[in-house]
Amino acid sequence: MTRVLRVYRIPFSTNVERVSLAFAHKGLDVEWEDVDPGNRSPVERVSGQPLVPALVHDGRVVADSTVILRYLEDLQPEPPLFPRDEARRAELDVFLDWFNRVWKRPPNEIEAERAKTEPDAARIDELVRELTGSLELFEAMLAGRDYLFDDFSAADCAAFPFLKYGLIFDEADTEEFHLVLREHLALDGRYPRLEAWIGRVDAHPRA
Ligand SMILES: N[C@@H](CCC(=O)N[C@@H](CS)C(=O)NCC(=O)O)C(=O)O
Numbered sequence: 404m405t406r407v408l409r410v411y412r413i414p415f416s417t418n419v420e421r422v423s424l425a426f427a428h429k430g431l432d433v434e435w436e437d438v439d440p441g442n443r444s445p446v447e448r449v450s451g452q453p454l455v456p457a458l459v460h461d462g463r464v465v466a467d468s469t470v471i472l473r474y475l476e477d478l479q480p481e482p483p484l485f486p487r488d489e490a491r492r493a494e495l496d497v498f499l500d501w502f503n504r505v506w507k508r509p510p511n512e513i514e515a516e517r518a519k520t521e522p523d524a525a526r527i528d529e530l531v532r533e534l535t536g537s538l539e540l541f542e543a544m545l546a547g548r549d550y551l552f553d554d555f556s557a558a559d560c561a562a563f564p565f566l567k568y569g570l571i572f573d574e575a576d577t578e579e580f581h582l583v584l585r586e587h588l589a590l591d592g593r594y595p596r597l598e599a600w601i602g603r604v605d606a607h608p609r610a
Contacts, residue, residue, distance in 0.1 A: 408433050410471075411449070411457045413440040415576040418468040419456045420564035425472050426610030428555065429479045433610045469499050472557045484557040491552070498551070498558050507565070509534040510583045517579070534587050538594050541566060545596035549603060563604040569594075570601045 408426070410433050412419040426433045438445055443453035450457040450466045458465040458474065465474050476485050486492045509530040516522045516530070541562070544551050551558040568584035590598050 406461055409436055409459045410434070411436045411438050411446045411455050411459075413438050413455050415573065415578055415581065416455055417564035417581075418454075420609065421468040421560045422456050422458070422471045422475070423609040424560040424563065424604075424607055425475050425484055425557070427608035428482060428484060428560075429475055431475065431479055431610070469503060469557075469561065472499075472560060476557070484555075484560065486552065486554075486556070495552055495556060495558055499561055502558075502561055506537060506562075510565075510580060510587070513583045513587070514580050517583070531587050538569070538588065538590070538597060541600075542594045542597050545600050550600070555604075555607065559600075559604050563601070566597065567601050567605065570598060571605065 408431060410419070410422060410426075412435055423433075436445065438455060446455060446457050447453050449459055450464045452466055454466065456466075456468055456471060458471050460474075460478075465471050472484060476483065485495055513527055513530045513534070516527050541551075550556060551562060565584060566588060568581060569588035569590040572581075572585050590601075592598075
């Protein structure tokens with residue numbers, strides 16, 4: 404039994420950055436467990452699956468970044484990352500589900516297609532249009548507000564680590580999925596609200 408919040412992570416992980424923003428927002432301490440990306444056995448041993456982040460707290464194991472965001476909200480409600488209003492919270496739940504299951508699909512498929520010996524160029528073009536097209540949607544979501552759901556929330560924690568690749572890139576980060584994001588989300592000065600939001604969220608602390 405441990406009261407410490409321990410999180411398994413690998414370098415440059417988008418899903419780990421989601422929870423790192425959330426921990427810092429709530430002022431919660433985290434004990435990071437650094438894992439070799441090429442050897443997930445410590446994560447598998449503790450959580451029964453290889454992906455990070457995986458949280459261990461008080462005898463419980465919580466895998467999946469979005470589930471961890473909700474776990475932290477229950478553990479420490481203030482300051483909030485989810486709206487208190489029931490309808491607004493449902494809207495945020497829909498956004499998170501859309502982002503995870505719909506938005507993430509094109510970049511994941513582009514990465515998988517590129518890895519094939521004979522990539523389907525037409526399919527890649529179609530996926531790139533879908534991915535790049537989403538930038539208009541985020542630009543519109545930020546009309547007249549600083550964050551995706553007015554106040555800084557789980558939506559910003561979830562989307563920022565992916566959308567930031569349109570503007571911010573660490574040259575040491577050579578993960579193929581991140582290269583896909585960097586290539587196809589480049590803002591090139593065409594999305595001023597999104598650009599300002601990336602800077603705004605990036606100014607938030609990480610745990
Ligand atoms: N749905 C999971 C996805 C976790 C995930 O894909 N994590 C990545 C790092 S960002 C990972 O561990 N990738 C390793 C791999 O695919 O082998 C979440 O939201 O936490």
